[in-house]
Amino acid sequence: MLKAPRRVGLVFFPAYDWAISPTHPEREERLLYTQDQIWEEGILDIEGIVEYRPQLASPRDVERVHICVPDLESRVTQSDLIAAGGAMTAAEAVLQGEVERAFAIIRPPGHHAHRIVYANRGFCNINNEAIMIEYIRQKYGPKKVAIVDTDCHHGDGTQDIYWHYRDTLFISLHQDGRTLYPGTGFLNEFGGPNACGYTLNIPLPPETGEEGFLYVIENLVLPVLEEFKPDLIINSAGQDNHYTDPITNMRFSAQGYARLNELLKPDIAVLEGGYSIEGALPYVNVGIILALAGLDYSYVREPDYSSVRVSQPKEISEYIARLCKETYAAWRNREDIRARLVRGKKEVTRQRHIYYDTVGLLEFQKETTLVCDECPGLTFIDSYSDRGEHILAVFLPRKTCKRCREEGENLYRRADIKKYTAIFLQDRENDTLLRR
């Protein structure tokens, strides 16, 4: 049999007995044909490709990242815990040095899940990557992490979770929010007041082809990563940019995804969306695995592949080039931009409506962050939903400075309990979630 130049760990968890509903895109057989293709190719027989059984994420692992309303038990399903656990297992295989890279082919996905979870959004309940990253940091110490989200939808949940952190660079490539769910992910979403520039969004026009995606990787993502110097690169490997995907409008391919991974060299890739379960996923997943393992992927092609199907008009190429140039310039000037943003301010506040499409729930948020040069800053969110809950969530990041910690703890203790249905304190340093 073949031998892989690089050892790759695979976590494959198709959850064949779980669906949002019988004909929902996120349903039982989503990874069935992917499994067929992987098995028929004999991928697991390749020397150096190791399959792992996913662990179950614990409530602690989830609450390190999320505040579930009203509570974790009612929001999180077993399949979510296995999917998140699968990502954790993949990361662990890499950190233990058992493999060089790992790919968690898991479902349900996670990148639309925000810090606060009222319900399912965009097929996601909890954020697999964030739970994985925070688990790693808790267990293996501080790590500088770059997340490159190549799902076709903006990774708004991951962006929300890492909005205030300089130790986590979040880059999302996605179809322009004016044309696709969740409708966010524009250039001006650039990170919070203490982490300006550590969130980068590249909204790509519909019909972006192979050339466009790879252009962004080569001309923006790689140079930024080069400067950020992460300890770990995570790919949120959504596969819905594929030209056959039923719910998006892009023109990417299995070859393209493989090449993207070859360029990006992620330590860990985690499957996100991708709903062309017969025409795309089997080929894309095989392509990604081969690329990660350093094996020849040039024979991986969809049966209906043609260069015409993955090409893009010249205007799009030009538009993307401008987009990359502008974003890169902003990244370089991130400190100046921050200085202008926080000048004379003690705190920065933003108000948002967050829509939970799966159940039709609307959340109203007022988020306040202390401007802080010492730490990621105290953040607190006053949030209520049209279902009736009203919560206050206080976030104390790792390495919170003394002032932010004191203010946060006071806020948690002194907030008027009559005004809220629950008050939370997420304390990363002590790895606890307190609740009043």
Next chain:
Amino acid sequence: MFVGLDMGGTHTDAVLVSPQDGVLRYVKKPTRHDFLASIEEALEELLDGIHTSGIDRVNLSTTVCTNAIVEGKTEPVGLIIVPGPGLNPSFLQCGQLNFIIQGSIDHRGRETSPLNEQELNWVKQQLRATGLRSLAVVGKFSTRNPTHELRIARFLEGDYDFVTLGHRLSGRLGFPRRVYTAYLNSAVWRVFSRFADAVQAYLAKKGLVTEPFILKADGGTLALSVAKNVPVETILSGPAASIMGALALLPTEEDAVILDIGGTTTDISFCMEGLPLLEPQGIKIGPHLTLVRSLLAYSVGLGGDSCIQVKEGQLYIGPERLGPPACLGGPAPTPTDALVVLGLLHLGNAELSRKALKSVANSLNLSIDSAAEAVLSEFTKRIAQVVGDLVHQLNQKPVYTLREILMGRKLQPAKAIVVGTPARFFKPFLSKALGISVEVPELAGVANAIGAALSRPTASLTVFADTQQRRVLIPEIGWEESIPAHFTVEKAKVLAFQFLRRRLKEIGYTEPEPELEVIEEQVFNVVRGFNTVGKNIRLKVQNKPLPMSLVGSLTTDLKGPSPV
């Protein structure tokens, strides 16, 4: 009466068994280079003075194909593969002449690109020019749709002695394994055919009119005439013979580890609720992974004749065997010598054993007796360690449903069944090392041949039904038919069992009713837009791979053949 014969690397064991009266006779002979001569020699002695009319069945476990493959004494094969998109297929060129041709079938069994007639003509010419007599034709996803393999075979028909078609070997996915299995099947076809003819002629001469059976690696048997078409199924049947023997002699309903302690190695296998565990994909032979169904058997280099060394105060046993134990004139101390020193076994010259173990004792700063005990405790501790690791690994096996993760039944051996010639001598040391009860059957030394005698024909079939394409397929028997849109998994089961019964009859199953079971069952919706437009049904059925149980008392005379 049943005859069971197991041809091993060093010994050929044969037994005469009656399900009512137990083991009537057994013989143990050194295996000769000439396989047929080995069989003849063993059977002549075993059946001396016995009326062949009383023999109901002859089951043989042979290394003919295994040896041909391991020693590279196989026939050149023309290999034609239809890989379609995916891995770079060049690594699969294991034939003497290889053709990678156009055409592709996808995961649902749809043709996504056709064969190229011109290319096929060219292949035909090339093959003719070389004079190859044996072919293997394999397509990716041919178990989902064998059309391409069938068309190629028809196109080349008549020019060859033997053609293996990939889809007939197994319903499992795994294109590289399918390629290797088909290649090996064609490569050993002639050597097995010759062997089969010779065996048949010999048995006929002996007046044994019943058709002999050949043991497979999954612990089942196959009628010799059927085995001629799938000789690859007969590889590596030795461990299965021992496992079947262990389970025939000591049937269990529990989880158990089965150990077969030999001279060079110990084979470790497991059963769960009394049923032996199978290799998940198929067995490996030489460098080749195959789709040949096999019982799970892990071989570790620890046997009665493994050489013992002391390095830096540390005791090492195996994995090499330098020769027979010292008591029989061998060059190095062995665990067998430790048994002899302690008076647990009387074999050869005990003085030689003591002498050999003396140096071990000296380096360990122990008396000879204590050194012997240390050897036996280390020997069994190592085995126990491997058993523990394997149990852990097996329990880590990935699963794909929430139910399996949350309810996951784990393998937890409650006892050990130990066979092999020296088994009973190691028993007390093994139970200490393993921490579970250890059972050694009487006749543990010929459990392999007993297993061969009592094994029954086994078969498994895969049903693949797609109600959107209105098609049902059983690749192993090359059966395909159209189905209505409302076809169900229940109907698929009825079909599967019906064909499995027929198949079992074909391969020689004669007992009244085989115990059939569904081992895999999956039903998925095929959805277009937001509508369910069909069902994708996958079933795997088999008869349980269990030996006949042995009723009645066992003959305990261990000294050799006794007249009935």
